[in-house]
Amino acid sequence: MSETLAPEKEGTVNVAVMNQVAGSGARAESPLHHAELDKLAARNPRTGGVMLRELKLLGHLTLRGSQQNESFMNGCAEVLGLALPTQPLTSVEKGSVSIRWISPDEWLVVLPADQAYEVEQGLRAAIEGHFSVVNVSGGQTLLELSGPNARDVLKKSCPLDVHPSQFPVGKVAGTVFAKSTAVVRRSGEESWELVVRRSFADYIWLWLQDASREYGLVIKS
Amino acid sequence: MSQKNRLQSGGRIDRSKAMTFSYNGRQYKGYQGDTVASALLANGVDIVGRSFKYSRPRGLVTAGADEPNGILQMGATEATQVPNVRATQQELFDGLVCSATNGWPNAESDMMSILGKVGGKMMPPGFYYKTFMYPQSMWETYEKVIRKAAGFGRSPLENDPDEYDSVNQHCDLMVVGAGPAGLMAALTAARSGARVIIADEQNEFGGHLLSSRERIGGKSAADWVASIVEELASFPDVLMLPRSTVNGYHDHNFLTIHERRTDHIADKAPSGQVRQRMHRVRAHWVVLATGAQERPLVFAHNDVPGCMVASAVSTYINRYGVVPGKQLVLMTTNDGAYQTALDWADAGREVVAVVDTRANPQGELIEAVRKRGIKVITGSAVIEVSGKKRVSGVTVAGIDAKGEKVTGKAHSLLSCDTVASSGGWSPVVHLSCHAGSRPEWRDDIIGFVPGPTVQKQLIAGGITGTYALDKVLAEGAKAGQEATKRLGLTVADVQLPNVRNLREGKPMALFHVPHTKPTSRAPKQFVDYQNDVTAAGIELATREGFESIEHVKRYTAMGFGTDQGKLGNINGMAITAKVLGKTIPETGTTVFRPNYTPITFGAIAGRNCDELFDPKRFSAMHKWHVENGAKFEDVGQWKRPWYFPKAGETMQQSLDRECKATRESVGILDASTLGKIDIQGKDAREFLSRVYTNAWAKLGVGKCRYGLMCKEDGMVFDDGVTSCLGENHFLMTTTTGGAAGVLEWLELYHQTEWPELEVFFTSVTDHWATMTISGPNSRKLLAELTDIDLDKDGFKFMDWRAGTVAGVPARVFRISFTGELSFEINVQANYGLHVWEKLFEHGAKYNLTPYGTETMHILRAEKGFIIAGQDTDGSVHPFDLGMGWCVGNNKPFSYIGKRGMAREDCVRPNRKQLVGLKTKDPKVVLPEGAQAVADPKQAIPMDMLGHVTSSYWSANLGHSIAMGFVKGGLERMGESVYYPLADGRVIEAEICSPIFLDPKGERQNV
Amino acid sequence: MLHIYCPHCREHREEEEFHVKGQAHIARPLDPESCTDKEWGEYLFFRKNPRGIHHEIWYHSTGCRKFFNVTRDTVSYEIKEVYKIGEQPQVVAKG
């Protein structure tokens, strides 16, 4: 089910592309699987100043390419159904797909996991020239922090200015977060998304519990 | 004890809320709104400490941050001990327990006097300097006595139970100080729509207005403050921080604020509350409105309890309803301090006299004092105080117009118990110095003001030397407007309130009051109370040749206490200047460093302690490792299984079992922590050729290759296997610790040197869970779980294949770090644990054995494989490692490291080279780091030839194995070197090939 | 703690998001093999330590992962300008 395949030109494999999603027989565990957030959600208080949930097992694709490459920009827009945001520190979202600006030639596409392979193939078919797509779904997870005190927890965790005047809904910033790193995105008036690396997820979870204790932390499943 | 000095009414204390507290083991009463200092004074406690060197009794001198004597050890329990808290800043709460920091065994006892006298002789000025200069051995003798006597406070011996944290703040305007200037600045900016933070070290906003009887805009000062505070609170973007000391003002308008959130409530923070918080503020603009601190005058025995600065006396009366004595003598160089005489008289106590150092003072306050019938003695000074534990009287003498000499013979002796003195005011310039600006002297205000700065900083009020209230308010408003304008906001209208200004005369510049005797022979005249620095000491220092004020400070320790010389530094400079015959600005300036007042370690540490001290990184299989008894090793921030002991096994037994099981059947290693970088682009191959030492031009799709990476100096800094996934697609692996550094290195060269190469790098370290099965049965095991054809000729050593393992899409790499038949399985990390567990389900019959980093190290050392960072240290090139085979000198591009390796020093003979080492006694394991010598009998220091980098017991071989550097080692096979150890043993070892097992490499090819 | 404007993210960020990579505008010799040991040593090891204007490379490590140049005053720590790799500074030391 997962043969190495790639847009093969003149019989050579240029890039190895692989459907990395296993069949139903294989158990997938998100980085915070063992924290048993679902159980905590059932047990924990229902009210508090900060809500946390893991948006787990999503597809994450790192997209690299030049904004000057029309084929790249058009191909992405066509395949993703959304134009890549070119304004620094912004994001776009449509349905279950969101795209974060990471750098002038880097974007993070978050989408349902089972679409990652198809989208990657689509991009490779649609785009000419120099670009790269890398599936990083296993390497990171998405945490959603919301509630009236979510901003206070962010201020304890990262040096960004998260005042509404400086951090409007949709803004994205890669930063130092809880002594590791995160891509922070304001997803709503009172909600924020953090893309964190898998190996740091456990530490960040501990940190967030500690930092939000004074406001009351509600785990959502 | 009753509160004998407490007034019936007045002040900002709540007499309906009585509180009990313990000081030096005795119970006292005070009220809500008191500080420990005001409550002690209310109770008639005169002595709050013993001095550092001379063990003289000391009393409270000030009412604020500049207090040098009233330093407390706080805490009711061992765990809640806090040292170095100023009694003048600690709010009273019911049940508060504290004791004097200075004073052993207690402040009022004379038990120290003998030690004190010894101390005084032992510690002349320059004591530290001389002690450090002369035999070091002296210090140990002195130290025991000094440390104990000095009583700098002590830290708790138990864990602090409280929570501390830090918060990052951003604002348009940071206002430091909430006195009249600060409040006006904040109000102006807030009304203009700016994001404002205003912080003040006191429990209430208002600054000196809290102890003032002035009227502002027709209201009492306190009511006016309340109205401003109320308005500020109505702005959502104004953050007001009382009990918050701005302790540091760093580059680019970065400020650190130490907020004490619960220290005024109880010993321990209420459940769920943070005790102290550091605010790390980035401000577009800063207004420093830190006010000024009053200088005491320097006169003989000016440290006897009962000597205070004049404004502090007024503060205790007006703010706390406490008159700290019965009979007051006030000495002043200026008009303002006359207010203290009025406050004292209004409190119903006797003002014995006002002694004005000026011959003919004129001003409204002076007239008011005279009108009350209070004696004013002009052209005179208090030259000496009598009394030991409390002032009992003063000697007043006439002085000349310059204040340098006592004139006439007729000295009057006045009876009193309190001496208030005022030598004028020093602007609180501390914060303005933190980023490197030097204060500037102004003769007209007799003080230093902030100098030019590159910071986006404005100043207003007392810090500028402006003390008249109407001008202070105006400066505050103007600073607020200026900041607002520079922020690009529309400046809102702010009306200045009406205040009545008093007509004042000119102050006199006097710091050190003359005595009938020369300074060196006069009774002690204290400049720095906390460090017992006297005027005579400063004169001595200057005479000994220390003419720079910085040297004088270090020589005398002036300003080195926890009060940082807030009270004494200017007086000390003035005395130095006088001795040198220079002006104060010619003598130098005094620069202050962070922090403004002492800060707890808790606040500095914040959340960064215990479990959160440093991030811990875990692989997807971590839970399994924990459940299966792994001992862990820190590799960078990663927690890696070190070994997996079974019940009752020692570490060595566990390692022996893991090593044997792997070589005899199959072992498994969690290799997920290896750095992994996905490289795509048509120039990927070219890029690899430039950053690795070996050739990559011909590596085919489906193939893997080991590579060495050097820095430009030719020295190895990382290594790993890179696989060709496609013509334009590679997967690079790096060492665990080197992952981030290698990626940054690749980006640096791509972005700065070779942007024309079409290539992108993406970290996939966390994306792939990597497990290595190694050993003769690894193929059989894998075959049970995969659809990949594992035929040994189809899937060769150094090939990779894609397929599924345990139903999960995987890439399998046939590479080996053990020398055995090995397969490295990469699956998306979400499936890591699933695949790992499936391998164990099928592995039981092969005795599949998990092994950790230690066994990995042993197995690779048996094969002579290096570990970058253990067998390399940034000073060895590939040839030093005997790895010339990994250097491609025919590559067209001068790859990184090539030119470096060709430097004269890199090609000289007799470089240290990595070799194998076989101990003569095969049971002896060389210690890593041991130094090789040719002749162990030579004199020390011996000529060292190199050191052991890796050394283990090999259970498979039945003897110890080691690798290490030896000068010219590759040419010295078979020779012996000796390792003299610290315990006297000398270990002999024979230089050999580092490949101890399977030198032909047959096992990995089966 | 410096406050650094990233020319790619186009906003100021805290210093902790960045790594400093030393003196800027040191080009790798195009033909290292033709360099003498002395020339190669100059390239490798010798760096300026000016009092005043200094050009440095910084890396926005937790943000956009881009390198860029910073002109900084080593006395006052003021950042005079930032500019992208390949561009030249506008602010240079006098004399």
Ligand SMILES: [Zn+2]
């Ligand atoms: Zn950036």
